[in-house]
Amino acid sequence: MKEKKAWAINGYLALILMLALLIGGIALVIQKHLVGIPMIFLAIILATGILVVQPNKSYALVFFGSYLGTIREPGLWLTVPLAIRKGVSLRVRNFNSKTLKVNIEGNPVEIAAVIVFRVIDTAKAIFDVEKYEEFVEIQSETALRHVATRYAYDNFEGQGFSLRGNPEEVSNELMNELQQRLGLAGVEVSEARLTHLAYATEIAGAMLQRQQASAILSARQIIVEGAVGMVQMAIERIENDGVVKLDEERKAAMINNLLVSIVSERATQPVINTGTMY
Structure with missing residues (x-):
């Protein structure tokens, strides 16, 4: 099925026509003219084709099992008489x-x-x-x-x-x-x-621990990478400026102390070496 536009004309003009047919038919019947009966019958048949379409509403017309089309435009319309109307909302x-x-x-x-x-x-x-x-x-x-x-x-x-x-x-x-x-x-x-x-609730606790562990691991990785870079920069700066000459043993000790200070979760307590008594 594919939507198509149904036949329809202005409903206000149709109302005027129906009133004219109805009034004329009644007048002819009163005057005992049989032609007035078909006019009244025609006005009644046309009245079944009057359709009021609200905004964001559409009506599909079905006439004896055949799809005739759809009316989307809001207003008063005259469409195929005796057709079945099936409305659908077009709102979001x-x-x-x-x-x-x-x-x-x-x-x-x-x-x-x-x-x-x-x-x-x-x-x-x-x-x-x-x-x-x-x-x-x-x-x-x-x-x-x-x-x-x-x-x-x-x-x-x-x-x-x-x-x-x-x-x-x-x-x-x-x-x-x-x-x-x-x-x-x-x-x-x-x-x-x-x-x-x-x-799900049955595994939420275990998966939360996994997420926390993954986050801690990622944070530790960043901290360690930053600490290694800082220690490397400090050693190079000391050697380039000639502040002190470090042998491999003292260099290893300094690297160990700096890494512990930077990576440790708690504040480290410094130990000051003031020399020996003898």
Whole structure:
């Protein structure tokens, strides 16, 4: 099915015509002219074709099982009499998915998303699927599960994309897949965003410890790299300025003391050497 424009004329002109037919038919009947009966009957038939279209609303017309077209323009219209009208809202709507539990790399993860969508093809939304609202709900949850399994929850090694580290890429991937799935129902997806992402309660504690350990390890690595650079710069500066000549043993001791001072989590206590008594 593909949406097409239905036949319709200005409803106010149609009302004037119907009133004229009705009044004229009644007058002729009173004067005992049988031609007035068809005029009254015609006015009644035309009255069934009057349709009021609200803003952001569309109506698909079905006449004895045949799709005639869709009326989108708001206002008062006269369309095909005796046709069945099926209305669809064209407003932008939100769908908040349920919190789904997805198995990612053997770990259960809770995930949810919000989908912003609207109907752009009334014929597809009415005739190609049973109930497009339920279709959007089921396909959104299916697409969310499918996209979530493509990514790791968190990228501990710093390579590739992850659900936690690349929300924009994940949202774009989800929106593209949803558009492919929901195009069958004449629905356009405007936005898709993750609203909830967390480890399941049964493994949340263990994964939190893993994240903390990974963060501590990364911080330690940065501190050590910075400390080695500072010690190297200090040794080179002392030797280049000729402040003191250090043999290998004293140089090793100085490097050890500087690294301990810089890398230590707590403030170090200095020991001052004032010489020997003898």
